[in-house]
Each structure stands twice: as structure tokens, then as C-alpha cells.
Amino acid sequence: MLSRLSHPVATLKSSRRVRALRLLASVSPALAWTVGAFVVAEAVLPNLTLIAMGRATGRIPAAARDGLSSGAGHSLLVALAVAGVCYGFSLLRGPAEDALSSVVRARMVVTLQRRLVTAVSAPAGIAHLEDSETLDRLANVQGQLMNAAPADAPMTIASQLGGWLSGTMACVVLSTFRWWLGLAMFAAWIAVRRPLGQLVRTRVSSFRAAGEPLRRAWYLFALATRPNAAKEARVFGLGAWLAAEHRTHYVSGLTPTWHEMRRQGRRVATVAVGVFAVFALSAGTLGWTAYHHEIGLGTLAVMLTMLPSSMTVGTVSMTDFQLEMMLTAVPDLDALTDSLVPMADAVDAVDDTSAGTSAGTVDPAGMPRRDVVFENVAFRYPGGESDVFSDLNLTLRAGESTALVGVNGAGKTTLVTLLARLRDPSRGRILVDGLPLNDLHVRDWQKQVAVVYQDYTRYPLTAEENVTLNLLGGPVDDAALRQAAERAGATDLIDNLPNGWRTILSPQYEGGTDLSGGQWQRIALARALYAISRGATVLILDEPTAQLDVRAEAAFYDRFLEITQGVTSIVISHRFSTVRRANRIAVLDAGHITELGSHTELLAQAGTYANLFTTQAAAFTGGRKRA
Numbered sequence: 098m099l100s101r102l103s104h105p106v107a108t109l110k111s112s113r114r115v116r117a118l119r120l121l122a123s124v125s126p127a128l129a130w131t132v133g134a135f136v137v138a139e140a141v142l143p144n145l146t147l148i149a150m151g152r153a154t155g156r157i158p159a160a161a162r163d164g165l166s167s168g169a170g171h172s173l174l175v176a177l178a179v180a181g182v183c184y185g186f187s188l189l190r191g192p193a194e195d196a197l198s199s200v201v202r203a204r205m206v207v208t209l210q211r212r213l214v215t216a217v218s219a220p221a222g223i224a225h226l227e228d229s230e231t232l233d234r235l236a237n238v239q240g241q242l243m244n245a246a247p248a249d250a251p252m253t254i255a256s257q258l259g260g261w262l263s264g265t266m267a268c269v270v271l272s273t274f275r276w277w278l279g280l281a282m283f284a285a286w287i288a289v290r291r292p293l294g295q296l297v298r299t300r301v302s303s304f305r306a307a308g309e310p311l312r313r314a315w316y317l318f319a320l321a322t323r324p325n326a327a328k329e330a331r332v333f334g335l336g337a338w339l340a341a342e343h344r345t346h347y348v349s350g351l352t353p354t355w356h357e358m359r360r361q362g363r364r365v366a367t368v369a370v371g372v373f374a375v376f377a378l379s380a381g382t383l384g385w386t387a388y389h390h391e392i393g394l395g396t397l398a399v400m401l402t403m404l405p406s407s408m409t410v411g412t413v414s415m416t417d418f419q420l421e422m423m424l425t426a427v428p429d430l431d432a433l434t435d436s437l438v439p440m441a442d443a444v445d446a447v448d449d450t451s452a453g454t455s456a457g458t459v460d461p462a463g464m465p466r467r468d469v470v471f472e473n474v475a476f477r478y479p480g481g482e483s484d485v486f487s488d489l490n491l492t493l494r495a496g497e498s499t500a501l502v503g504v505n506g507a508g509k510t511t512l513v514t515l516l517a518r519l520r521d522p523s524r525g526r527i528l529v530d531g532l533p534l535n536d537l538h539v540r541d542w543q544k545q546v547a548v549v550y551q552d553y554t555r556y557p558l559t560a561e562e563n564v565t566l567n568l569l570g571g572p573v574d575d576a577a578l579r580q581a582a583e584r585a586g587a588t589d590l591i592d593n594l595p596n597g598w599r600t601i602l603s604p605q606y607e608g609g610t611d612l613s614g615g616q617w618q619r620i621a622l623a624r625a626l627y628a629i630s631r632g633a634t635v636l637i638l639d640e641p642t643a644q645l646d647v648r649a650e651a652a653f654y655d656r657f658l659e660i661t662q663g664v665t666s667i668v669i670s671h672r673f674s675t676v677r678r679a680n681r682i683a684v685l686d687a688g689h690i691t692e693l694g695s696h697t698e699l700l701a702q703a704g705t706y707a708n709l710f711t712t713q714a715a716a717f718t719g720g721r722k723r724a
């Protein structure tokens with residue numbers, strides 16, 4: 098018996114509506130109770146107004162006959178007063194709903210965003226951010242995929258529930274006239290609601306399934322409308338192309354939905370004919386009994402208004418459609434949380450060996466002391482058609498700089514993402530001082546790696562925060578900050594900012610400013626150097642001078658040895674004037690390291706490096722090749 102009872106309870110608990118309401122209750126129990134009170138008002142007030150009006154109508158003949166000062170007249174006045182009060186309260190429903198909706202939305206948006214940020218930042222790597230299912234879920238919870246804001250779900254559910262209860266109450270009132278009439282109306286509305294609800298669900302689920310083309314359509318829309326991309330779209334005259342592509346993806350995503358809806362629409366039309374018959378029978382019964390004086394004017398007036406009022410049991414409107422779209426975000430949010438957050442738990446469980454080797458338990462402080470060894474490493478991107486590395490072997494000596502050289506797409510950036518454990522090798526292993534990298538605590542290892550990526554991030558924060566990334570407060574090491582800026586060639590740049598270190602590096606904020614590409618690159622370099630001064634032991638510079646002017650680039654070369662002194666560094670560059678200063682140079686070609694040695698040694702080998710170096714040098718010396 099208990100298990101039979103627990104089944105519907107469990108089903109109810111797992112329903113998306115209940116989960117959305119529970120989310121609101123977890124945000125603010127008081128707000129959830131207020132929404133509950135709104136549901137009651139929504140269910141009761143319209144019917145109370147109609148009933149009071151009907152009863153007042155029924156008292157008019159007696160009051161007209163006996164006069165307003167008679168007992169019948171007083172009774173009419175009381176009924177009118179009750180109707181007026183109910184009507185007055187029902188007028189307040191609209192503004193109350195608006196105010197409550199905006200509060201619920203604001204609280205829900207903050208909660209949803211916090212849960213998304215927590216989930217997405219949980220894994221140590223970045224592979225999940227390239228998984229199309231995860232991206233669809235992210236877009237959906239943000240309301241971008243379905244163009245419906247999940248934060249509005251609780252209030253929409255409340256309003257829908259209120260309407261449904263109001264219709265049910267009308268059916269109950271109808272049953273006081275003829276028991277079967279209320280029941281018949283209820284059954285008829287439920288009968289029409291089912292296929293209508295199915296129609297809405299089909300449309301929404303195929304809309305959701307069309308995530309890929311719709312995400313593309315949104316992306317194209319963003320390209321056309323966001324300032325950064327719009328610049329390029331204007332210059333290259335992409336407007337018409339973007340509009341056409343946007344339409345193509347949107348239509349291709351939705352065409353299957355439209356076909357299915359047409360089919361289900363025909364079924365709904367059939368059921369609607371049956372409902373109309375029940376409605377006509379009910380109205381006819383009422384008319385017949387009134388004609389034969391079996392009921393008075395008051396009952397007739399009440400019951401006639403209850404007939405259309407019962408309709409809200411079966412009505413399915415645009416709101417239901419939007420609610421269904423909002424609710425698709427509920428399982429998506431849970432799936433993101435369930436799949437990503439445990440990865441953080443595994444990563445953070447330093448003492449928990451059950452977390453597996455990938456979590457890593459060894460404290461990497463001060464490592465590498467001897468070397469980092471790539472041993473028979475292979476790697477292929479998820480969904481990729483070929484290996485980026487098939488059998489890569491490379492030793493990075495601790496405290497030395499190693500330059501990585503190779504043609505575009507050779508895998509240089511990929512190699513450093515493996516070193517930073519943003520991804521794991523498909524085969525083979527990386528050893529740090531002889532220990533598998535996977536055994537080191539991944540978050541602590543990542544803190545030890547200071548990187549200047551090719552596409553470093555431009556944070557809309559102050560210059561100081563951009564360098565220190567000290568967002569949780571705590572003391573900033575001023576001396577280290579100044580030294581990092583000086584080594585990165587950013588001192589003059591900071592001095593010339595309107596508020597110095599306190600200037601926000603984004604024109605989108607008051608008092609903020611923007612920097613040029615080269616100036617940003619110096620800030621990114623200073624960020625990595627500050628991290629080194631705070632204990633990072635591995636420095637990765639991916640094209641550190643790509644955006645620097647000639648003088649800044651020359652200054653960087655002069656400081657290169659000073660910058661990389663004592664740290665294990667990898668520099669990736671197509672500029673051989675940078676590369677040649679590294680202690681050792683590794684040439685990456687077709688998934689292997691094909692040459693390894695100092696600049697002089699590799700020139701002497703007269704292989705790929707020598708060829709690339711002399712070709713580039715020749716371009717600067719007007720064709721005269723030199724060593």
C-alpha cells in the first residue's frame with residue numbers, strides 16, 4: 098500500500114514543475130509562500146466575484162418588488178457589496194502578479210547563474226565546453242535556446258495552477274446544480290487539454306531537439322548584432338549573408354516541428370467538437386430547467402457564469418507553450434549540475450583515493466625540480482578525425498626554457514594544454530619529476546602553471562586586478578606587481594592610465610578605458626610574471642610578442658633570459674628572434690618532436706629548423722640567407 102502511495106509522490110516530486118517550484122523555495126521560502134497565496138487568490142477571486150454577482154442578480158426581482166429598504170433590498174445591497182469587494186480584489190491581481198513576477202525573476206536569475214557558473218567551473222579541464230550537448234544545455238538554462246526565460250517558470254506555473262484550480266472550482270459549483278454536469282464539463286475539458294498539452298510538448302521537444310541549428314541561428318544573430326563582430330560584418334559586407342544563413346538554420350531547425358504540429362492539430366480539432374457538444378448540452382440543461390422554473394434567476398445567473406469559468410481546466414494558451422519551453426531548462430540545469438559538479442568534488446578530494454588517479458592527490462609544490470617528460474604521448478580532439486600527436490616524446494628540463502617550433506596546426510598550443518592538464522592525453526603519459534602528472538593534485542598543479550595564451554583574456558577589471566587576478570581580496574604584493582609590470586614592459590602604460598593601477602580596462606564601465614592589442618599583451622605577460630613571483634613554477638608563453646611593436650619586441654628579447662630565469666618555461670613563437678634565445682628548441686612536425694637542441698646545434702644539423710630560420714632571416718635581409 099505504502100509503495101503504491103509512494104510512487105505518485107515520487108513522480109510528483111520528480112516532475113519539472115515541482116522541481117522548478119522547489120528551486121524557488123530553496124531561494125526564498127517566504128517568496129514561495131507568497132507565490133502560494135497568489136495561487137489561492139488566482140483560483141478563488143474570479144469565481145467568488147461571479148458567484149456574488151449571480152446571487153445579486155437573483156435578488157433583484159424581490160428587491161424591485163419590495164423596495165430597497167425591505168429585507169430583500171438589504172439582501173441585494175449586501176450581495177452587491179460582496180461582489181464589489183471581490184471584484185476590487187480581483188482587479189489587484191494584475192499589478193500584484195507583475196510585482197511578484199519581477200521579484201521572483203530577479204531572485205531566480207541570480208540563483209540560476211550562480212548554479213551555472215559553479216557547474217561550468219567545476220571540471221579542471223575544458224573539454225566539456227566543447228561538447229555540443231553541454232553547450233545546448235548551457236544556452237537553454239540561459240534562455241537563449243528556446244527564447245524563454247527559465248527564471249519566469251515559477252510564476253508562470255503559479256498562474257497556470259491558479260487558472261486550473263479556478264476552473265475546477267467552477268466545475269464543483271456546477272455539480273451543486275446537477276452532479277453529472279460539473280463532472281461532464283471537467284471530463285470534457287480534461288479530454289481537450291490532453292491532446293493540446295501533447296501538441297505543446299511535441300512542439301517544444303522538437304524545438305529543443307533542434308538545438309544545433311538553433312544555436313547556430315542564435316550565433317549568427319549575435320554576430321550581426323554585437324559590437325565586436327558587427328565591426329567585421331560591416332567591413333566585409335556580411336549583413337545579407339548573415340540574414341540568409343540565420344533564416345536557413347532557423348527554418349531547418351523548426352520544419353519537423355511544424356509538420357508534427359499540423360498532424361496533432363487535426364486531433365485536437367476532433368476532440369474540440371466533442372467538448373462543444375458537452376458545453377451545449379450543459380447550457381441547454383440549464384436553459385430547460387430555468388424555463389420550467391426548476392431553478393431561480395440567481396442560480397441560473399451563477400451557473401451560466403460558471404460554465405465558461407470552468408473552461409480554464411482545459412485552456413492551453415501561449416503561456417502554456419512558453420512554460421513548457423522554460424521547463425526544458427529544469428532537466429538541463431540538473432544534468433549540468435549532476436555531470437559537472439561531481440568533477441569538482443573529485444578534483445578537490447585530495448585525501449580521497451576513491452576520486453581516482455585523474456583527481457590527483459600529490460601536492461605539486463615546487464615541482465618540477467628535475468624535469469617534465471612527455472612519454473609516448475598521443476592525443477586526438479573529441480570528434481577529431483586524426484591524432485594531433487601520435488607518439489610524442491619530449492623532455493623539458495626544470496629551470497630551462499624550451500622553445501616549440503612548428504608550422505600552423507602542428508599542435509604547439511595543444512601540447513601546452515596537456516601540460517596545464519586542461520586536457521588529458523589519449524595515450525601515453527606526462528611525468529613530472531618521474532611522477533605521472535595525473536597523480537598531482539590538478540588544481541594545485543594548474544596554479545603552478547602561468548600562461549600567456551595567444552587569445553589571453555581581457556578582463557573588464559582594473560589594471561591591478563588584471564595582473565594579480567586577486568579577485569577574492571587579500572594583500573597584493575606591491576613590489577612583485579611593479580616588477581612584473583616592468584619586466585613585461587607595462588610600466589609606462591600603467592603610468593599613463595587615468596587612474597593608474599585602479600583604471601578599469603573596459604570602456605563599458607564609467608571611467609574605464611580600452612587598450613591596444615599590444616598593450617593588452619603586456620598586461621597578459623605581466624599577469625603570468627606576477628603568478629611566477631607568487632610561486633608558479635612553469636611559464637608558458639604562446640606567441641608572447643605577436644602583437645608587440647618592433648621596439649617592444651626587441652626589449653622583450655633582451656629581457657627574455659631574465660624573464661625565464663629559474664623557471665621551467667615553454668615559449669611558442671613563429672618569430673625566430675625569440676625562439677633562438679631559448680636554452681633548447683624542439684621542432685614539432687606530424688605529431689612528433691623531430692629535432693631538439695640549442696639554436697647553434699639545430700643550425701648545424703641543417704634540418705627543418707635551419708631551413709625555417711634561414712627562410713625567415715632571408716625575408717628580413719632582402720634575400721641574403723644568414724646563420
Ligand SMILES: Nc1ncnc2c1ncn2[C@@H]1O[C@H](COP(=O)(O)OP(=O)(O)OP(=O)(O)O)[C@@H](O)[C@H]1O
Nearest residue numbers: 227478481485503504505506507508509510511512
Ligand atoms: N578545440 C579543438 N577541437 C578540435 N580540433 C582542434 C581544436 N583545437 C585545435 N584543433 C586542431 O588541432 C591541431 C593542432 O592545433 P594547435 O592549435 O595546437 O596548433 P598550433 O601548432 O598551436 O598552431 P598555430 O601555430 O597556428 O597556433 C590543428 O589541426 C587544429 O585544427
